[in-house]
Ligand SMILES: Nc1ncnc2c1ncn2[C@@H]1O[C@H](COP(=O)(O)OP(=O)(O)O)[C@@H](O)[C@H]1O
């Protein structure tokens with residue numbers, strides 16, 4: 001387990017670039033943490049590094065956004081999921097098997113469906129509110 005202190009959104013983007021460089025071509029990243037803790041910011045860093053020019057926002061209503069970069073990026077946000085069965089219905093198991101990198105916000109809502117090779121990142125906002133603490137498990 002590794003803990004990183006991010007002092008800015010660009011620090012979080014830098015961490016995303018660093019982690020991306022170490023990933024296999026089929027990777028699953030599970031992102032945990034409260035609203036505003038920087039999960040989407042991290043995914044934006046992945047997208048930027050992959051050469052994706054489309055803006056990456058939280059796929060609030062769609063649950064899934066797919067982007068074509070140098071490698072495909074699948075961005076999933078399970079915030080609105082009320083039951084893991086809904087993840088099955090949306091084809092979650094196929095999504096995590098898909099080519100490229102799959103990044104899942106609120107991954108705890110489908111915890112039992114995550115594959116064994118999932119890399120877990122936990123985002124926290126300390127009291128000061130200006131930094132983010134990011135722990136990485138499974139590297
Ligand atoms: N070190 C940091 N890393 C990431 N985001 C930060 C940081 N410091 C401040 N922020 C701000 O916090 C917010 C994080 O939002 P977002 O990435 O959408 O969070 P989440 O997806 O976890 O709800 C953004 O407004 C971003 O500018």
Ligand SMILES: [Mg+2]
Pocket residue numbers: 039040058077105
């Ligand atoms: Mg988000």
